[in-house]
Every structure is written in C-alpha cells, then in structure tokens.
Amino acid sequence: LSLSLVFLYGYYVEPFGYDFPAKYHPVFSGIIHIGVLVYYFIVLHVYESWQISAMDAVQKAAKDRDQMFRVVVHDVKNPLTVISGRAYIMQKNLEREKYDGFTKSLETIQKHTDRITVIINDTLDKSRFNKMTKNDFEEVDFVKVLGEAVSTYREHAHHKGVEVEVEVPESMTHQTNWLGVFQVSCNLLTNAIKYSEKGSTVQVRLFYCPDSKAPCLSVMDQGLGMTKKQIAAFYKGDGHLVGNAPTAGESTSGEGSSILKHFIRELGAQLKIESAGPNQGSCFTVIFSGA
Numbered sequence: 001l002s003l004s005l006v007f008l009y010g011y012y013v014e015p016f017g018y019d020f021p022a023k024y025h026p027v028f029s030g031i032i033h034i035g036v037l038v039y040y041f042i043v044l045h046v047y048e049s050w051q052i053s054a055m056d057a058v059q060k061a062a063k064d065r066d067q068m069f070r071v072v073v074h075d076v077k078n079p080l081t082v083i084s085g086r087a088y089i090m091q092k093n094l095e096r097e098k099y100d101g102f103t104k105s106l107e108t109i110q111k112h113t114d115r116i117t118v119i120i121n122d123t124l125d126k127s128r129f130n131k132m133t134k135n136d137f138e139e140v141d142f143v144k145v146l147g148e149a150v151s152t153y154r155e156h157a158h159h160k161g162v163e164v165e166v167e168v169p170e171s172m173t174h175q176t177n178w179l180g181v182f183q184v185s186c187n188l189l190t191n192a193i194k195y196s197e198k199g200s201t202v203q204v205r206l207f208y209c210p211d212s213k214a215p216c217l218s219v220m221d222q223g224l225g226m227t228k229k230q231i232a233a234f235y236k237g238d239g240h241l242v243g244n245a246p247t248a249g250e251s252t253s254g255e256g257s258s259i260l261k262h263f264i265r266e267l268g269a270q271l272k273i274e275s276a277g278p279n280q281g282s283c284f285t286v287i288f289s290g291a
C-alpha cells in the first residue's frame with residue numbers, strides 16, 4: 001500500500017507539482033506516511049509471530065526430549081529390577097548351596113538384558129517416540145505378549161503375596177505394535193500389583209469386545225481403588241494417581257501412568273477405568289482398534 005502511494009505521488013504529483021493545488025500536497029504526504037507506518041507494523045507483527053512460532057517449536061522439542069528421557073528411564077528400570085531380584089535370589093541360594101532354579105534365573109536375566117538392548121536400540125532409532133504409523137504395525141500375538149508380561153511380574157506378585165489369575169483365548173492376533181502392547185500390559189500389571197494388598201488377587205483377561213470385535217485387555221485388582229474425582233483427573237491430566245501410595249512401600253515416580261496414556265494414544269486404543277470407590281479395587285480395560 002505504501003509503495004503504491006509513493007508511486008502515485010511521484011508519478012502524478014511531483015511532475016505537475018506547480019499546477020497541482022498545493023493544499024493537497026500535505027494530504028498525500030500524510031497518507032504516504034500512514035501507509036509506511038502500517039507497512040512497518042505489519043512486518044513487525046509477522047516477525048514477532050515468526051519468533052513466537054520458533055520459540056514454541058523449541059519448547060515442544062524440549063518437551064518431547066524430556067518425555068523420551070522419562071520413557072527410557074521407566075522402561076529400563078523395570079527389567080533392571082527383575083535382573084537385580086534374580087541375582088539376589090541366586091546369591092542367597094549360593095550361600096545355602098542350593099542350585100535348583102539357576103538355569104531359569106540365568107535365562108530370565110538374559111531375557112531382560114536383551115530387552116534393555118532393544119529399548120536402547122529403539123531409543124537411538126527414535127522411531128518409537130515419533131507418532132506411530134502403519135509401518136510400525138505388524139501382526140502381534142496378544143496371548144504371547146501378555147504371557148511375557150505376566151512372567152516378568154509374577155515373581156514380584158508372589159513375593160508380595162498377590163495372586164495373578166490369567167484368562168486368555170486360545171489365540172488372538174491383531175495388527176498393532178508389539179512393543180506398545182507389551183509396555184501397556186506391563187504397566188497395567190505392575191500398577192495392579194503395586195496397589196494391591198497381601199492376600200488379594202489380580203485378574204488379567206484377554207477378550208474380544210462383543211460389539212466391535214476389537215481386542216481388549218482387562219486388568220482388575222482388589223486394591224486401593226479410585227474415587228470418581230481421581231478417575232476424572234486421570235483422564236484429563238497427566239495420569240498420576242494422586243493420593244494413592246503403593247501398599248508395600250514400593251518406589252514410584254508417577255511417570256508410569258502418563259507413559260501408559262502415551263502408548264495407548266499412539267496405538268490408537270482407548271482406556272476405560274472402573275472403580276466402586278476407595279478400597280474397592282480398580283479395573284483398567286484397554287480397547288484396541290477394531291479389526
């Protein structure tokens with residue numbers, strides 16, 4: 001606009017300045033100055049908007065990096081706990097000169113060491129922390145994945161005095177991400193055990209939803225339970241179980257629940273939480289996308 005006014009002023013006014021009424025010269029000059037100011041403010045606004053967008057992008061990158069770090073730490077901590085527990089049992093058995101179960105313990109240590117390697121390699125690849133695509137999906141055997149998750153935490157449940165009951169169909173396969181399903185299964189199971197009292201039971205079920213025929217994973221405990229306010233906060237917020245503490249003093253960072261929501265979202269699944277109230281137990285059901 002300002003450049004157009006400058007052109008008009010220079011082309012029509014200046015060459016005929018002596019014939020053009022002088023009283024109109026200040027008007028043209030004022031319009032040109034206003035146009036220049038408007039142009040300046042537009043450019044300044046665009047520049048400031050660009051700066052804000054750039055800062056937002058930097059902040060988002062930092063947030064994604066922090067999320068990636070928390071996921072890696074949480075994922076590595078679980079197998080390290082299992083390895084440490086197995087090594088402790090082997091040490092005690094050596095002191096008592098009991099060698100039964102050594103082969104199984106070594107196999108467990110090897111399996112979880114391999115799992116840490118997978119997590120580290122996956123982190124270096126960074127693909128798991130980007131949004132999942134169809135290229136990340138494959139035909140996953142849900143029964144096998146759940147079996148590995150249960151075997152990981154069954155011993156911890158046994159030492160805590162918590163029984164784990166599993167009900168699965170003969171077979172269940174679905175196009176999804178193996179690691180995502182494994183992480184969701186481990187997270188639900190470890191939380192159920194963590195918030196259960198000695199002598200209680202955790203029920204784990206794999207089934208197809210009657211209406212959508214979608215695979216469903218349900219983990220129900222008889223533990224601390226949740227209030228309606230806690231359930232609403234879980235859905236709305238970052239997933240931390242505010243007000244609840246593990247029943248046997250287990251350490252908890254609160255990151256597990258937010259990571260659970262992260263993987264559920266990336267898998268395109270849905271989470272349903274049910275609880276009759278405090279000390280009435282909870283039931284977490286993950287509904288994967290329909291077939």
